[in-house]
Amino acid sequence: MMIRLVVLLQLGISAAARAAEFVGGPYLCNPRMDGMTVGWVADAANAGEVEYGATEAYGKKAAITMCDRIVLAPGAKSERFACRARLRELTPGITYHYKVSGNGMNGERTGQFRIPQHKDPLLIVFQGDDYAISDLDVRFVEEKVGRPPDLLVDMGDTIQHGGDFYDFKHQLYRQIPLVLAEGNHETDWPDKLASPHHLDFEGRTEDKPEQVVDYGAARWVVGPYVKYSDDFTAEQLTWIEDQLQGTDRQWKFYACHHIFFSDGYHSVLKWGGPPEGQSRRASVWPLFMKYNVRIAFNGHDHVYQRSFPIDQNGGKTPEGTVNLDPSIGNSVRARQSPWMARFLRSGDDPKTRVKGVTYLYLNGDQAKVEFHTRPLENAKLEDFKPFDGFTFTPTRFNHDSLVPAEIPTGTAPARPPQP
Numbered sequence: 405m406m407i408r409l410v411v412l413l414q415l416g417i418s419a420a421a422r423a424a425e426f427v428g429g430p431y432l433c434n435p436r437m438d439g440m441t442v443g444w445v446a447d448a449a450n451a452g453e454v455e456y457g458a459t460e461a462y463g464k465k466a467a468i469t470m471c472d473r474i475v476l477a478p479g480a481k482s483e484r485f486a487c488r489a490r491l492r493e494l495t496p497g498i499t500y501h502y503k504v505s506g507n508g509m510n511g512e513r514t515g516q517f518r519i520p521q522h523k524d525p526l527l528i529v530f531q532g533d534d535y536a537i538s539d540l541d542v543r544f545v546e547e548k549v550g551r552p553p554d555l556l557v558d559m560g561d562t563i564q565h566g567g568d569f570y571d572f573k574h575q576l577y578r579q580i581p582l583v584l585a586e587g588n589h590e591t592d593w594p595d596k597l598a599s600p601h602h603l604d605f606e607g608r609t610e611d612k613p614e615q616v617v618d619y620g621a622a623r624w625v626v627g628p629y630v631k632y633s634d635d636f637t638a639e640q641l642t643w644i645e646d647q648l649q650g651t652d653r654q655w656k657f658y659a660c661h662h663i664f665f666s667d668g669y670h671s672v673l674k675w676g677g678p679p680e681g682q683s684r685r686a687s688v689w690p691l692f693m694k695y696n697v698r699i700a701f702n703g704h705d706h707v708y709q710r711s712f713p714i715d716q717n718g719g720k721t722p723e724g725t726v727n728l729d730p731s732i733g734n735s736v737r738a739r740q741s742p743w744m745a746r747f748l749r750s751g752d753d754p755k756t757r758v759k760g761v762t763y764l765y766l767n768g769d770q771a772k773v774e775f776h777t778r779p780l781e782n783a784k785l786e787d788f789k790p791f792d793g794f795t796f797t798p799t800r801f802n803h804d805s806l807v808p809a810e811i812p813t814g815t816a817p818a819r820p821p822q823p
């Protein structure tokens with residue numbers, strides 16, 4: 405009896421002394437005009453809570469809304485938990501300060517964010533596949549444009565290729581909310597908990613990843629997941645059209661993982677049907693043009709590639725839509741399409757390999773996209789070099805988007821396409 409009591413006492417003491425440690429974060433996700441999710445990664449479950457407010461005195465509290473065990477790779481043994489708390493009834497234009505601490509969490513971590521007002525300028529940065537952007541990339545964009553980015557849009561597959569992406573170590577995740585389009589690696593990942601842990605399922609469910617995000621001056625339609633050679637269903641096309649016409653936002657963009665117009669190797673792969681993207685672009689491109697979606701953002705091909713503004717057949721037109729895959733990597737170029745304006749693969753030699761950052765800046769009725777490269781390793785701010793840039797309005801592109809490339813468009817494949 406005495407022995408059992410001692411053991412129980414020891415268990416109680418060790419449980420009380422065991423505080424959770426931060427592994428990563430905090431990070432922001434699921435941004436809306438009136439809400440934000442704060443997430444963090446810890447080595448124990450259900451620890452921590454969020455204090456927040458318009459000053460560093462905070463004043464409000466948000467408890468954990470969900471917490472999942474996550475893994476970083478199949479078979480990984482490390483215990484990691486992603487906890488999220490939803491902050492509701494927020495007001496655009498106010499800078500919110502927040503702190504994650506308490507409730508069994510050791511230490512504290514802070515951050516801040518500001519939901520842009522409807523007519524404010526809006527700055528968006530992008531990532532996807534094997535390229536998660538860094539604090540250096542964000543600093544470069546901030547200096548170039550003169551304001552911090554408001555939003556980070558991720559085209560998916562970062563889960564496998566992005567290394568420690570899901571640890572959210574970079575400072576940028578504390579202040580720039582993440583919108584993520586699901587990729588094939590998230591969908592196919594054997595551990596279901598690895599994929600959706602960054603979400604709190606506001607406005608979407610695990611088996612229905614499409615969502616629509618109004619944030620500042622833009623509406624983001626994050627499309628339904630359609631893989632490989634498949635086409636949209638009639639129901640999915642109706643959903644997309646409903647989202648594109650049911651908004652007062654003058655800027656509308658579409659984001660999904662699988663690309664529509666590609667010169668990468670996925671453009672020649674067939675999965676029992678036509679090459680990837682061919683059916684989908686015939687279905688959805690007329691909707692993009694009808695509802696003034698100026699850019700469809702994709703990933704999947706592990707290169708930077710940007711089409712001219714085009715119609716559904718790839719014909720150039722200032723009233724068309726640009727297809728842009730900003731996920732610079734070292735995959736191959738499988739073809740040279742007449743509609744492709746810029747193409748860059750990063751090279752195979754780590755010493756000469758480049759990465760880069762793409763940003764979209766919306767200011768009134770003017771928009772600008774720029775893509776700058778930098779060395780993969782040991783990069784400094786002065787190392788960034790421009791590779792692509794064009795401008796447009798909500799209804800048409802300017803001439804700079806239609807001029808032929810004056811710079812090398814990347815190399816032809818050194819090896820045959822492969823899945």
Ligand SMILES: [Fe+2]
Pocket residue numbers: 561587588589661703704705
């Ligand atoms: Fe992919």
